[in-house]
Amino acid sequence: MTQKVAVLGTGKIGEALLSGMIRGGWAPSDLLVTARRQERAAQLHDRYGVEAVSNAEAAKSADTLILTVKPQDMGTLLRELAPHVPADRLVVSGAAGIPTSYFEERLAAGTPVVRVMTNTPALVDEAMSVISAGTHATAAHLTLAEEIFSTVGKTLRVPESQQDAATALSGSGPAYFYFLVEAMTDAGILLGLPRDKAHDLIVQAAIGAAVMLRDSGEHPVKLRENVTSPAGTTINAIRELENHGVRAALIAALEAARDRSRELATGNG
Numbered sequence: 001m002t003q004k005v006a007v008l009g010t011g012k013i014g015e016a017l018l019s020g021m022i023r024g025g026w027a028p029s030d031l032l033v034t035a036r037r038q039e040r041a042a043q044l045h046d047r048y049g050v051e052a053v054s055n056a057e058a059a060k061s062a063d064t065l066i067l068t069v070k071p072q073d074m075g076t077l078l079r080e081l082a083p084h085v086p087a088d089r090l091v092v093s094g095a096a097g098i099p100t101s102y103f104e105e106r107l108a109a110g111t112p113v114v115r116v117m118t119n120t121p122a123l124v125d126e127a128m129s130v131i132s133a134g135t136h137a138t139a140a141h142l143t144l145a146e147e148i149f150s151t152v153g154k155t156l157r158v159p160e161s162q163q164d165a166a167t168a169l170s171g172s173g174p175a176y177f178y179f180l181v182e183a184m185t186d187a188g189i190l191l192g193l194p195r196d197k198a199h200d201l202i203v204q205a206a207i208g209a210a211v212m213l214r215d216s217g218e219h220p221v222k223l224r225e226n227v228t229s230p231a232g233t234t235i236n237a238i239r240e241l242e243n244h245g246v247r248a249a250l251i252a253a254l255e256a257a258r259d260r261s262r263e264l265a266t267g268n269g
């Protein structure tokens, strides 16, 4: 039986998923979208040929509802949806912080809920989507969520207790790398390189390092040691990174992101 899937609150993440599903072979006729603004609904229809409907209509017509509004908008969306969602619908939340129990408490008893934390590299099919089951979600529901999110990259199942940590690492993760590239490009300017060349050098170093991390099978420490020659350039840079507490700063940063994810649990964060 064909599954009809609706993406509710189709912003950056919702659109990335929608476009990935279409690239992955889902027929636009099996997909529905909702948006808060009419002009956004029309834009999605024009771009992807999908039908844009109301949230209530999506709840009635689709087998699977993927909720991709901001955590702070989830309460309002659920109040609107709850009277229209039959208990056999799979509800997938893409929101940071909000636990599956939040949805279970607000939807019909027994509604299966799956929580997913993806990230923006979904736009280039390189997402990491971290998936957890709620109380009533079965293995088949998890498999369906994996099938949907594997159209935009890798998937990983974790116990829900690890979702806030996963959000800090991979949900927010791309932002840390962009931040590092921005800072290292500034360093290139300081060292006298034109900005465009500094950018290209750092981005290619990042791509090369990322591919080696993924494909070499080597531990990151070993990869770093291979770059770090005795009395060479790299060790001087590493000493400065350690002097400035960059390792401790990263640990503290990810802990802060994890804590913020926990705070968002109420949807009022």
Ligand SMILES: NC(=O)C1=CN([C@@H]2O[C@H](COP(=O)(O)OP(=O)(O)OC[C@H]3O[C@@H](n4cnc5c(N)ncnc54)[C@H](OP(=O)(O)O)[C@@H]3O)[C@@H](O)[C@H]2O)C=CC1
Residues within 6 Å of the ligand: 008, 009, 010, 011, 012, 013, 014, 034, 035, 036, 037, 040, 055, 068, 069, 070, 071, 073, 076, 077, 094, 095, 096, 117, 118, 119, 120, 171, 172
């Ligand atoms: N951005 C990221 O890197 C990641 C985000 N997430 C999670 O994904 C979710 C979405 O984030 P993101 O895509 O960045 O946010 P966006 O603001 O881009 O998308 C949310 C969309 O939902 C719409 N919306 C809000 N309320 C309603 C409603 N009641 N009915 C229909 N549409 C509604 C908004 O409309 P309007 O355009 O009018 O505001 C907006 O277009 C969040 O919960 C976030 O935690 C997860 C992983 C990574």
Ligand SMILES: O=C(O)[C@@H]1CCC=N1
Residues within 6 Å of the ligand: 096, 167, 171, 172
């Ligand atoms: O910053 C945020 O809250 C969202 C969730 C993970 C990435 N972006």
